[in-house]
Amino acid sequence: MVKFLLKIAADLQNLTNLQPQGGCDDPSFSYLFKLKCENCGEVSPRETCVSLGDTVPLPRGKGTTNLIQKCKLCLRDGTVTVIPGRGKPLTQEESEAENYAPLMLFDCRGYEPIDYVFGGGWKVESLEGTKFEGVDLSGGDFAEYDEEGEYVVKISNLRSTFDVVK
Structure with a gap:
């Protein structure tokens, strides 16, 4: 039984608290990544979708x-079980420090998750408190204008990693 912690990082311009739409433990949020078989090393040709719900x-x-x-x-056969309770939003401070924020923990048996793919269903807020919901990161970035703060907000340089956890 090996557990993998999915961690994300991004460059947040005038934004903070990047997380799935319903929070880090959102049961409807889909995680997309490729799986590598621990027995033979075969990597799934397409992304696999795993959801807490x-x-x-x-x-x-x-x-x-x-x-x-x-x-x-x-x-x-291999299994992937989603373990809630470990995720935290990516904040402006963590982004500036180039730190990764934990998103979700996976208990994997027979598989190793690799190559996380960012998709839709994210939310983030500007430093002025304007909320942006339904953010789609599948294109690799997000840019908008915050009318309240009168500045451009942007998410770019999306990165992810899977860390083995005991």
């Missing part, structure tokens, strides 16, 4: 998980 029963034993996927090469 989607659960399936484990094939053996009791309990549920958020994803069961069979490796196309070695045909072994």
